[in-house]
Amino acid sequence: MFGKLPLTALRTFESAARLGGFKAASDELAVTPAAVSHQIKRLESQLGLLLFERNRQGVRLSDAGERLYLQVHQGLANLQQSLDDLQPPCDRQQLTLTTTAAFASAWLIPRLGDFHRRHADIQVRVLTGNEVVDLQREHRFDLALRAEFNPDPGLQRLPLLAEHFSVYTPPGWQPSANLPLSLIEVPWASVSGVVIDWARWCALAGCEDWLQRARFHHYDDEHHALQAAAAGYGLVLASNVLVADSVRQGLLQPWRAEVRLPAAQYSAVWLPGREREPALRAFLDWLAVTLGP
Structure with missing residues (x-):
C-alpha cells in the first residue's frame, strides 16, 4: 500500500521547508546540500510541481509547497508521536x-x-x-x-x-504638587499596534500636567523597570500580570487602579x-x- 511512498524525499522536503533552506536541511540530516537538492528535484518530478521557488537569495516554498509542507509535517509528527508513545514513561x-x-x-x-x-x-x-x-x-x-x-x-x-496596564507605586506613596515626579518608562512591546505609554495613561486619568513636570527614567527591560519602581525610583506603568508577585510581596501597590489600559490575553x-x-x-x-x- 505504501511501497511507492518516497519517504526519504518527503523527510528531506519537510526539513528544508521547516528550516527555510537546503543547507540547513543538509546540516540537520547530515547529508550534503547536493543530496538535499537531488531529493527535492526527485519529489518535484514525481509530483509534476515546483515545491520551491529558486532565486539568488535562496529558496522559498511555492503555494503548492506550502500546502504539502503542512500535510507532511503533521504526518511525520504523528509518526514520531506514535513511536514516542511506545517508549517507557520514564x-x-x-x-x-x-x-x-x-x-x-x-x-x-x-x-x-x-x-x-x-x-x-x-x-x-x-x-x-x-x-x-x-x-x-x-x-x-x-x-x-x-x-x-x-x-x-x-x-x-x-x-x-487577562492583561491590562496600570500605575504602580511603592507602598504609601501619595502625589504632591511640591515634590518632583519621577516616571519610569519601558518600551512595552505589542504586535497588535496597541500603544502602551504614559501619554495615553495620563490622558485617560486626567493627569496631563504630569508630562510637563515629570522626570523620566528609561529602562529597556520590564523586569528592571519593576525593580526600579520597588526601590523607590519612581512610578511605573506596568502589566498587572508581570507585577503580580511584586504586589503580593508588598513591594508595589496599584495607584488609581480603576484607570486601566487594556492589553492582551x-x-x-x-x-x-x-x-x-x-x-x-x-x-x-x-x-x-x-x-x-
Whole structure:
C-alpha cells in the first residue's frame, strides 16, 4: 500500500521547508546540500510541481509547497508521536515550552517550584525570546505561554490571565504638587499596534500636567523597570500580570487602579492532540489549579 511512498524525499522536503533552506536541511540530516537538492528535484518530478521557488537569495516554498509542507509535517509528527508513545514513561517525561523572558521571570519561574514538587518526574525546559514561535514548524516545543491579541485558530488554548496596564507605586506613596515626579518608562512591546505609554495613561486619568513636570527614567527591560519602581525610583506603568508577585510581596501597590489600559490575553497554546501527552496534560492541569480560586 505504501511501497511507492518516497519517504526519504518527503523527510528531506519537510526539513528544508521547516528550516527555510537546503543547507540547513543538509546540516540537520547530515547529508550534503547536493543530496538535499537531488531529493527535492526527485519529489518535484514525481509530483509534476515546483515545491520551491529558486532565486539568488535562496529558496522559498511555492503555494503548492506550502500546502504539502503542512500535510507532511503533521504526518511525520504523528509518526514520531506514535513511536514516542511506545517508549517507557520514564523516557518521555520532558516538557519544552517557550515564553518571553519577562513572563518567565515575573510570573512562571516563581511558581514553577510548586509544579516540580507535584511532578518530580517531569523535567521542564523553559526557552525564552520575544519572537512568536511557530508551533506548526517548531515541533520541539510542546507548549507556548504567550500574550495573544489575535489568537491562532489552528491552536488549542487555555486562557490564563487577562492583561491590562496600570500605575504602580511603592507602598504609601501619595502625589504632591511640591515634590518632583519621577516616571519610569519601558518600551512595552505589542504586535497588535496597541500603544502602551504614559501619554495615553495620563490622558485617560486626567493627569496631563504630569508630562510637563515629570522626570523620566528609561529602562529597556520590564523586569528592571519593576525593580526600579520597588526601590523607590519612581512610578511605573506596568502589566498587572508581570507585577503580580511584586504586589503580593508588598513591594508595589496599584495607584488609581480603576484607570486601566487594556492589553492582551495571556494563554497557554499548543498543537491539537498534544494535550494527550502525559507531561503536557500534567502541566496544563497544574496551570488550571494555579489560576483557580
